[in-house]
Amino acid sequence: MTTLTDPVQISAVPTAEQPRPQRRSLTIAGWILTAFGGAFLVFDGVNHVLLSQSVQAGANNLGMDPQLFLPIGIIQLIFVGLYLVPRTSTFGAILLTAFLGGAVCSNVIAGQPFFGYVMSGVYTAVIIWFGVWLRTPALRRLVPFRR
Secondary structure, three states: OOOOOHHHHHOOOOOOOOOOOOHHHHHHHHHHHHHHHHHHHHHHHHHHOOOHHHHHHHHHHOOHHHHHHHHHHHHHHHHHHHHHHHHHHHHHHHEEEHHHHHHHHHHHHHHOOHHHOOOOHHHHHHHHHHHHHHHHHHHHHHHOOOO
């Protein structure tokens, strides 16, 4: 007969204090999405810092001074750095969401095509958050998907 203090019996039942173990497949999928989103944002941030021709053309299309994109690129790279560090990934995702919201707003004001330019910030934010959600058990408990 087992008692309530039997370690086998206690460890076999997940409780609020004892979360289920992280599934390796979720972590791997989360890191793949994180790498994809992070690589895209690093590439974009470096282009902003270097003021590439595509950034200058985009600035002209938005009616903005291309020199504004240097600090924007630096801020973007700092936010991406926070996102890629596991300990600060949720905070980085929050900052990147705000950053991408500004990009969406700028594209709306400039009258850019909706599904191509305007929604690209939303698509990127979804990839960022889904990657963090998959690799962070605490976030999955906070925002669960239920059947």
